[in-house]
Amino acid sequence: xxxxxxxxxxxxxxxxxxxxxxxxxxxxxxxxxxxxxxxxxxxxxxxxxxxxxxxxxxxxxxxxxxxxxxxxxxxxxxxxxxxxxxxxxxxxxxxxxxxxxxxxxxxxxxxxxxxxxxxxxxxxxxxxxxxxxxxxxxxxxxxxxxxxxxxxxxxxxxxxxxxxxxxxxxxxxxxxxxxxxxxxxxxxxxxxxxxxxxxxxxxxxxxxxxxxxxxxxxxxxxxxxxxxxxxxxxxxxxxxxxxxxxxxxxxxxxxxxxxxxxxxx
Amino acid sequence: xxxxxxxxxxxxxxxxxxxxxxxxxxxxxxxxxxxxxxxxxxxxxxxxxxxxxxxxxxxxxxxxxxxxxxxxxxxxxxxxxxxxxxxxxxxxxxxxxxxxxxxxxxxxxxxxxxxxxxxxxxxxxxxxxxxxxxxxxxxxxxxxxxxxxxxxxxxxxxxxxxxxxxxxxxxxxxxxxxxxxxxxxxxxxxxxxxxxxxxxxxxxxxxxxxxxxxxxxxxxxxxxxxxxxxxxxxxxxxxxxxxxxxxxxxxxxxxxxxxxxxxxxxxxxxxxxxxxxxxxxxxxxxxxxxxxxxxxxxxxxxxxxxxxxxxxxxxxxxxxxxxxxxxxxxxxxxxxxxxxxxxxxxxxxxxxxxxxxxxxxxxxxxxxxxxxxxxxxxxxxxxxxxxxxxxxxxxxxxxxxxxxxxxxxxxxxxxxxxxxxxxxxxxxxxxxxxxxxxxxxxxxxxxxxxxxxxxxxxxxxxxxxxxxxxxxxxxxxxxxxxxxxxxxxxxxxxxxxxxxxxxxxxxxxxxxxxxxxxxxxxxxxxxxxxxxxxxxxxxxxxxxx
Ligand SMILES: Nc1ncnc2c1ncn2[C@@H]1O[C@H](COP(=O)(O)OP(=O)(O)O)[C@@H](O)[C@H]1O
Ligand SMILES: [Mg+2]
Numbered sequence: 142x143x144x145x146x147x148x149x150x151x152x153x154x155x156x157x158x159x160x161x162x163x164x165x166x167x168x169x170x171x172x173x174x175x176x177x178x179x180x181x182x183x184x185x186x187x188x189x190x191x192x193x194x195x196x197x198x199x200x201x202x203x204x205x206x207x208x209x210x211x212x213x214x215x216x217x218x219x220x221x222x223x224x225x226x227x228x229x230x231x232x233x234x235x236x237x238x239x240x241x242x243x244x245x246x247x248x249x250x251x252x253x254x255x256x257x258x259x260x261x262x263x264x265x266x267x268x269x270x271x272x273x274x275x276x277x278x279x280x281x282x283x284x285x286x287x288x289x290x291x292x293x294x295x296x297x298x299x300x301x302x303x304x305x306x307x308x309x310x311x312x313x314x315x316x317x318x319x320x321x322x323x324x325x326x327x328x329x330x331x332x333x334x335x336x337x338x339x340x341x342x343x344x345x346x347x348x349x350x351x352x353x354x355x356x357x358x359x360x361x362x363x364x365x366x367x368x369x370x371x372x373x374x375x376x377x378x379x380x381x382x383x384x385x386x387x388x389x390x391x392x393x394x395x396x397x398x399x400x401x402x403x404x405x406x
Numbered sequence: 407x408x409x410x411x412x413x414x415x416x417x418x419x420x421x422x423x424x425x426x427x428x429x430x431x432x433x434x435x436x437x438x439x440x441x442x443x444x445x446x447x448x449x450x451x452x453x454x455x456x457x458x459x460x461x462x463x464x465x466x467x468x469x470x471x472x473x474x475x476x477x478x479x480x481x482x483x484x485x486x487x488x489x490x491x492x493x494x495x496x497x498x499x500x501x502x503x504x505x506x507x508x509x510x511x512x513x514x515x516x517x518x519x520x521x522x523x524x525x526x527x528x529x530x531x532x533x534x535x536x537x538x539x540x541x542x543x544x545x546x547x548x549x550x551x552x553x554x555x556x557x558x559x560x561x562x563x564x565x566x567x568x569x570x571x572x573x574x575x576x577x578x579x580x581x582x583x584x585x586x587x588x589x590x591x592x593x594x595x596x597x598x599x600x601x602x603x604x605x606x607x608x609x610x611x612x613x614x615x616x617x618x619x620x621x622x623x624x625x626x627x628x629x630x631x632x633x634x635x636x637x638x639x640x641x642x643x644x645x646x647x648x649x650x651x652x653x654x655x656x657x658x659x660x661x662x663x664x665x666x667x668x669x670x671x672x673x674x675x676x677x678x679x680x681x682x683x684x685x686x687x688x689x690x691x692x693x694x695x696x697x698x699x700x701x702x703x704x705x706x707x708x709x710x711x712x713x714x715x716x717x718x719x720x721x722x723x724x725x726x727x728x729x730x731x732x733x734x735x736x737x738x739x740x741x742x743x744x745x746x747x748x749x750x751x752x753x754x755x756x757x758x759x760x761x762x763x764x765x766x767x768x769x770x771x772x773x774x775x776x777x778x779x780x781x782x783x784x785x786x787x788x789x790x791x792x793x794x795x796x797x798x799x800x801x802x803x804x805x806x807x808x809x810x811x812x813x814x815x816x817x818x819x820x821x822x823x824x825x826x827x828x829x830x831x832x833x834x835x836x837x838x839x840x841x842x843x844x845x846x847x848x849x850x851x852x853x854x855x856x857x858x859x860x861x862x863x864x865x866x867x868x869x870x871x872x873x874x875x876x877x878x879x880x881x882x883x884x885x886x887x888x889x890x891x892x893x894x895x896x897x898x899x900x901x902x903x904x905x906x907x908x909x910x911x912x913x914x915x916x917x918x919x920x921x922x923x924x925x926x927x928x929x930x931x932x933x934x935x936x937x938x939x940x941x942x943x944x945x946x947x948x949x950x951x
Contacts, residue, residue: 206589236591246586248601250608252689254699259600263591268599272690272699280697294692297699302687312586319590 157220159184159323159355160205165214167200167379174200175379178214182357182372184322187349189370189387190359191395196376198359202325205357206238207231219322236263239316239324239354241345243331245308249301253292253311256300257283260318272297279318286314290344306337313345317352324349326358330365338362342369363395432949436884440772440891447769450762451826451907461822461831468821472653483639483658490635490662492725493553493628494621497538497560499719501568502614508565509572510598515584517594530573534566535936536929538624539812539900540910542633543917544925548739550732553634557726560621560628568617575609576602612677619670626659627812631903631914634726636662644816656817660808667804746922750930755912760899760931763908764939766830767898771891774837779883781838782845788852788871803842811836811897815906826907829898837894844886845879852878884950888943895939899932 158181167175175197182188190198203209204216207223216222221234239260247256258275261282269275275283287293290310292303300308309329316324326345330338342358346369349356360366366373366387373390375383375398382398383390447453477483510516511526541559549555583601592600629637636659643651689708691700699705784790785799811832818828852875860874902910909928916924 208589232591232593234591235589238589240586240589242582242586244580244582246582248583248604251604252699259587259592260590262587262593262596262600265596268593268596270599270603277697284696288696293696296696297688297690297692299687299689315586315590 157184158182158217159186160216160218160357162201162204162211163215163217165204165211165216167197167204167209168212173379175204175211178381180374180381180384182355184355185349185353187346187356187369187371188358189366189373190357190376191361191363191366191373192359192376192382192398194361197379198376199327201376202240202327202357202359205323205325206235206240232263236319237322239319239321241309241312241316241324241326241329241358243328245305245312247300247308247311247315250299252297253287253300253303253314254280254283254296256311257286257314257318260315263319283314283318286317287311289317289348290314304337305333306341309333309337309341310344313341313348317348320352321354323355323357326356328359328361331361338365339368345369363392366395367392432946433880433884436887436946436950440768440775440887443765443768444772447765447830450765451769451830453827453830457827461818461827464821465818468649468817472649474650475653475657476648476650477654477658478651483636483655486629486636486639487658487662489553489725490625490628490637491622492722493556493633493635494560494618494625495718495722496557496726497625498564498568498614498618498621499715499722500557500561501564501617502610504561504565505569505572506603508569509576510602512569513573513576515576515581515602526569530566530569531937532566532933533562534570535896535933535940536563536566537896537900538563538621539628539631539903540913540929540932542628543631543903543914544743546632547917548743549728549736551632551634552729553726554728556625556628556633556635557722559633560625563624564617564621568614571613572606572610575606575613579605608677612674615670615673615677619666622666623663623810626662627810630812630816640813640816644820649820656809656813659810659813660805663808663810664804667808742920743922743925746920747926749923750926751921751923752927752931753924756909756924756927756931759902759909759912759928760935762826763898763902763910764895764935766826766833766901766908767894768891770830770833770837770898771841771887771894773834774839774841774890774894775883775887777834777838778841778843778845781842782849783871785842786846786849788849788875789867791867799842800846803839803846806835806839807843812901812904815901816904819905824905824907829901829906829908832901832906833894833898836897837890840890840893841886844890845883848879848882848886849875851882881950885947888946892936892940892943895936899936 161181162178165175165178166173178201190201192198200209204211205218205223207218207226210224216224218234219237221230223231223234226234248259252272255272255275258269258272258279261275261279262269265275265279272280284293284296287296290313292307292310292314295303295307300311303311312329324345329345330341333341342365345356345358348354358370367390370387373383373385373387373395374381375395377398383395508526508530511518511522512530516523538559541562542556545555545558549558579602583605584597587597587601625635625637627635627637627640629635629639630641632638632641636655640652640655640659643649643655688702688704689699690705691702693700781799781803785796785803787796790796814832814835815829818831822828822831857870857874860870865873898908899913900910902908902912903914905911909932913925913928916922916928
């Protein structure tokens with residue numbers, strides 16, 4: 142197996158990894174879903190997680206934000222082990238990790254602005270209802286973030302009247318409210334058409350470069366992974382079968398891992 | 407993936423195959439069960455043709471004494487009608503506010519302690535099972551005569567009803583937004599207000615309006631036990647044998663409920679339209695300052711609606727407010743009552759009473775379902791298409807619904823004397839009206855496409871009905887019959903208050919004679935029987951639908 146991809150210089154310059162998994166395995170009951178996962182991601186990297194459906198990509202991402210606990214091995218995210226956190230500590234850790242979902246996870250009946258503002262709930266103490274219930278400075282940041290994803294004009298529009306690509310942009314703007322150090326994205330473009338898929342991923346890539354947050358993004362389209370990432374990690378049947386810098390691989394190599402007898406690098 | 411798809415249809419057919427025989431069995435067993443109980447009920451209640459004939463004569467004579475209705479002081483009546491509305495509004499409003507956290511804790515999505523969840527579910531089950539009129543008897547004892555006890559009674563019963571339905575609404579929401587906001591590190595409470603509440607708001611407003619409608623009906627009779635509202639005047643008139651005055655008040659109650667029927671129809675329609683997705687896309691007007699939400703029609707409507715609801719609730723609360731000078735006495739009465747509950751007494755009077763209530767309810771359901779079915783079939787045009795008949799039947803159903811069944815019972819008791827016969831007749835009328843309404847809705851909802859196709863083959867209307875409509879109507883026939891008996895049971899538990907048989911009489915006597923152990927016994931039996939019947943109904947429904 143390759144040494145984790147990315148520039149050696151980059152890895153060296155930053156002392157602490159954004160996240161690392163050591164010998165992680167995970168089972169649901171008798172069913173083993175992940176086994177022997179070692180992975181280290183350095184800050185600012187854009188990692189594409191590829192693999193066929195059922196390979197364990199979602200499970201891996203959910204381990205990283207503490208939604209699942211591994212059956213064996215250790216997880217460390219931003220220097221913290223989410224499995225050792227109390228509920229409050231986990232809440233605090235999650236404010237530093239953005240999560241983008243395939244189904245967007247927006248409240249369709251509310252405005253884009255309010256959905257973006259919800260990203261800041263982790264830093265507020267009380268519950269909020271309605272745009273005006275959020276403090277001015279947060280509203281200003283929300284407007285700024287909507288501007289950055291190109292949706293400032295739709296700020297007061299009901300989310301369920303926006304297109305799929307626009308909704309995913311709103312969801313991305315919501316994670317920006319967290320000032321997250323890591324953004325985990327689980328098939329963020331699987332429900333979108335090809336052209337908005339690419340433009341949503343490009344937006345995520347640009348924001349990551351501007352703000353310096355780490356991205357781990359699962360994708361099932363290989364071409365998108367190649368177009369967008371620094372590093373590609375492939376999963377099959379719960380194991381890592383490829384881990385390489387994007388510049389050092391190509392479509393046919395990755396395609397082959399989708400097939401049973403493909404070369405396990 | 408193409409590999410996994412073929413397994414699906416296989417799984418579906420495998421699931422489906424054993425179903426029809428089970429469904430068929432339940433389809434026969436449930437009506438047979440009702441029939442068996444009803445045959446027993448006819449004997450137990452001593453219903454026979456001569457009794458019915460004599461009864462008809464007695465009722466006619468009483469009705470003669472009620473004519474012409476007298477209205478007495480109009481301003482007094484208006485005040486009492488308004489009080490009825492405030493009781494319902496205050497009770498429903500308080501119940502709604504209390505129900506929100508309870509429903510959140512009772513729903514499957516709740517992630518807090520299991521013990522809290524089971525406690526809350528228990529509260530919901532018990533308050534649902536006890537009719538508001540029963541709560542009213544107890545609260546009048548504690549808080550004295552007047553609308554405060556009434557509003558509290560409405561609130562208690564409604565908490566169970568509203569929280570149950572709200573929990574169902576919460577459980578139906580897709581988990582995606584909740585998970586997304588959980589992932590930003592929001593607390594459970596924040597997550598609830600951000601994702602669950604806004605998404606449930608349309609469904610909650612419509613279920614609360616529906617409950618308000620039911621509660622206004624209930625508030626109209628709370629006065630019979632002294633808990634305020636228009637029923638107080640009715641109680642006074644009947645007590646002083648002033649039947650013309652009583653008739654006048656019944657007419658006023660009828661008009662109130664007819665108006666309510668119209669208003670709630672209009673409001674439900676407006677809410678449904680407003681809740682439709684995509685009606686408004688701009689929730690606020692955009693202003694020059696991007697962070698300042700401006701006012702547009704949508705925001706005005708939202709805010710206006712919320713303010714009106716809050717204002718009406720606050721005003722209603724001031725109208726039913728508690729007299730603080732009674733606090734000491736009420737406290738003492740509450741302590742006496744609660745300590746008196748122990749040990750609960752379940753003697754033969756209690757058991758006979760509850761048994762009689764069940765028999766009355768189920769027998770009346772059978773009568774109501776049969777007559778209601780005939781009315782529904784005749785008024786929906788599947789078999790007979792004669793517009794004046796269908797119109798007349800619909801008017802009849804609305805008129806039947808406009809008088810609460812406790813009032814029917816009151817009239818029948820006055821005409822026929824005390825006992826379950828009067829209660830049975832009253833329940834039969836209200837069950838008929840309910841069943842007719844449910845069945846009419848269901849028959850109208852049958853998809854007309856296949857019927858056209860059948861008609862095109864040259865089948866007669868009766869043939870189309872028997873082979874096209876009936877099979878698809880049966881599940882709703884059974885479901886709605888079960889629901890009707892569910893409502894009938896709660897009603898039959900209170901008819902004893904006016905002497906029309908069943909457990910209500912034992913309950914009222916026990917409270918009046920400070921025999922609180924028996925009160926507790928009655929409440930326990932009532933909850934057990936209602937919950938048990940509900941469970942049977944739920945089980946039966948899964949077998950049929
Ligand atoms: N909560 C769960 N309980 C049991 N099995 C699960 C659960 N979640 C996922 N799995 C199983 O784990 C495997 C990996 O799933 P997932 O991580 O969702 O894969 P991917 O996201 O790569 O499609 C699948 O076989 C799936 O059926
Ligand atoms: Mg997945």
